[in-house]
Amino acid sequence: MTLTDPDWEAMAGPRVDSAIVEQIAVENLGAVAGDAWARERVAEMALEGDDAVELFVGEKLFGRYGCAGCHLVPGHYDDTPTGTELTFEALKELTKFDFGHEAAHGLPGAMHHTMPEFFRSKLQDPRIFDRMPVVDRDADGEKFVARYDQKVKLPDEKLKMPNFNLDEREVELMVQFLLGLRDDGIDDSIKAHLEGDAALVEAGNRAITKFNCIGCHHVGQYEQFVHVGGENDEGSFEAIKALFERSEEYGLWNAEQVASEDLVLFHENQWLANEFYYPEWEESPWIIDEDEFDDDFLEITEAEGRYLLPDHFWLYGLNEGAMGEYIDEKALRPPTLRKEGEKVDPEWLYNFLLEPFIVRTHVEVRMPSFGMTEHEALALVRWFSDKAGEPWPFEPEARVELDLELYVKGAELFTEAKCNSCHPSGAVLPGNPDKAMWGPDLALAKDRLKSGWIHDWLLNPPEFQPGTNMPNFMGEFSDGEYSAIYPDYEERIGMLVYYLKHLGEGE
Ligand code: HEC
Numbered sequence: 001m002t003l004t005d006p007d008w009e010a011m012a013g014p015r016v017d018s019a020i021v022e023q024i025a026v027e028n029l030g031a032v033a034g035d036a037w038a039r040e041r042v043a044e045m046a047l048e049g050d051d052a053v054e055l056f057v058g059e060k061l062f063g064r065y066g067c068a069g070c071h072l073v074p075g076h077y078d079d080t081p082t083g084t085e086l087t088f089e090a091l092k093e094l095t096k097f098d099f100g101h102e103a104a105h106g107l108p109g110a111m112h113h114t115m116p117e118f119f120r121s122k123l124q125d126p127r128i129f130d131r132m133p134v135v136d137r138d139a140d141g142e143k144f145v146a147r148y149d150q151k152v153k154l155p156d157e158k159l160k161m162p163n164f165n166l167d168e169r170e171v172e173l174m175v176q177f178l179l180g181l182r183d184d185g186i187d188d189s190i191k192a193h194l195e196g197d198a199a200l201v202e203a204g205n206r207a208i209t210k211f212n213c214i215g216c217h218h219v220g221q222y223e224q225f226v227h228v229g230g231e232n233d234e235g236s237f238e239a240i241k242a243l244f245e246r247s248e249e250y251g252l253w254n255a256e257q258v259a260s261e262d263l264v265l266f267h268e269n270q271w272l273a274n275e276f277y278y279p280e281w282e283e284s285p286w287i288i289d290e291d292e293f294d295d296d297f298l299e300i301t302e303a304e305g306r307y308l309l310p311d312h313f314w315l316y317g318l319n320e321g322a323m324g325e326y327i328d329e330k331a332l333r334p335p336t337l338r339k340e341g342e343k344v345d346p347e348w349l350y351n352f353l354l355e356p357f358i359v360r361t362h363v364e365v366r367m368p369s370f371g372m373t374e375h376e377a378l379a380l381v382r383w384f385s386d387k388a389g390e391p392w393p394f395e396p397e398a399r400v401e402l403d404l405e406l407y408v409k410g411a412e413l414f415t416e417a418k419c420n421s422c423h424p425s426g427a428v429l430p431g432n433p434d435k436a437m438w439g440p441d442l443a444l445a446k447d448r449l450k451s452g453w454i455h456d457w458l459l460n461p462p463e464f465q466p467g468t469n470m471p472n473f474m475g476e477f478s479d480g481e482y483s484a485i486y487p488d489y490e491e492r493i494g495m496l497v498y499y500l501k502h503l504g505e506g507e
């Protein structure tokens, strides 16, 4: 087999029209000392050898079209770029932009005489300013653009920026970038001047970036606004379907389960590795319980022809936790820190950040010691509490005298439910040989976890953190209603929380 195409091979090479080549050469040289002189020079050049004029013209055109802007060619390493310098583009006076005839007064649909509009039009259609709208009047005397003529220009004078066929969004992003090309810095009046608490939160945000916490954890630092688009219901349906299919790229958590026919979505407060939130709906005001998820949402919606779709939504924690991708077993990855502020005691967190230690004996990577300053640790604690909407300053949990009876009941329940089969508590390691099933050391819960959080966790772990290996002991949500396994589940949870928060004190 060969890929050689004999027909193509037999084709003659393109022929060069030497009259045209010579004309271009004359145009190029004419500027130096007039056409007569140029014609003489070209005639001399032609005598030098077969290709002399062609080579001369080729090199001129190479320079004119800025080929060296993208290609390396010896002798052209230092060519002046063919385009306009853009370094301080946004500082250029508006009058220096050549709008051609596009912004002319009285032109129907005339372009706004503004910088963004110039950039936008230029990027969409680089030669737009070379055309001439020809205006006519219709039967009612209304003006309209009958056609566009091209301005009479020498080839040399025509606009030469290539058309990159940018889409609307790319054009918009470029326009914003161009508008930022100025050297006068950001005006002090539009800079945020943060003080006190707001400054502390921002310091936390910077510490997250500085130590690259998102390399290992999902923390929800980055948010991305996603516009679903689509001109009509059908269009947005297709758009959202495409998004779901690209869920990997967006890092969505189990995107197929995002919604059901009644638009069931993740909870606002859902504690997920990767969240997919719809806080604002175009058409529907609710955020419903994820128990009503229906895997077949898309098919059902399509079949019924009912489209209740979001116009836009926010994605949190995009591209975070990349380290986890190298560890197949989810349970052995660095833990998600979404809602960490809701979960752990601020003082514990502060100490942990300054001097991390092992919480999960089974997790294979370690939390590094960053040698951060106390201020950075405090700022991080504040940042996590802010993300979780926790009060600040925080109130430490009240310590009361030990209620031995409650403690013993809790201990019994703990044994009965075999909590230790998955959880180490201090030196006692779990009975379950499969480390991927293990949970954190519960001897730490006392200083580490907030009582309210443990309560919410125990109500139904799989709903609290979908995908967790911890089973539900007390009951589950279905259709937004909690169906308890034990009628006294609240009491039982209370006992367990009490036991964990006092572990070791009643022995
Ligand atoms: C905006 C950048 C850009 C400019 C300007 C540009 N090129 Fe290219 N050119 C490319 C890229 C990128 C490729 C690689 C193939 C592709 O992606 O199309 C290429 C490929 C080529 C190739 C094919 C090379 C090969 O071995 O496949 C030739 C020949 C070429 N360019 C010539 C030119 C000439 C002549 C000019 C000036 C008239 C020019 N290019 C201007 C970007 C550019």
Ligand code: HEC
Pocket: 207, 208, 211, 212, 213, 214, 215, 216, 217, 323, 333, 334, 335, 337, 340, 344, 349, 352, 353, 357, 358, 359, 360, 361, 363, 365, 366, 367, 368, 370, 380, 440
């Ligand atoms: C190299 C990966 C890595 C980086 C980077 C990293 N961590 Fe960790 N982190 C871990 C691992 C692994 C654990 C689990 C440790 C354990 O449970 O024993 C952890 C645990 C934690 C915990 C305890 C969570 C809990 O509920 O048990 C917090 C809080 C935490 N990290 C915060 C941070 C912050 C803040 C940063 C940035 C300053 C950071 N981590 C950077 C790997 C990392």
Ligand code: HEC
Pocket: 331, 335, 414, 417, 418, 419, 420, 421, 422, 423, 437, 438, 439, 440, 445, 449, 454, 457, 465, 467, 468, 469, 470, 471, 473, 496
């Ligand atoms: C089948 C294994 C298993 C059993 C049994 C189990 N857990 Fe868990 N538990 C886990 C895992 C795994 C986690 C960690 C959550 C996650 O990341 O999936 C966890 C997390 C927890 C947490 C949160 C700890 C933290 O720091 O994040 C508490 C509290 C807890 N379990 C309490 C209990 C109690 C109380 C019992 C007994 C009623 C129990 N667990 C039984 C597997 C188990």
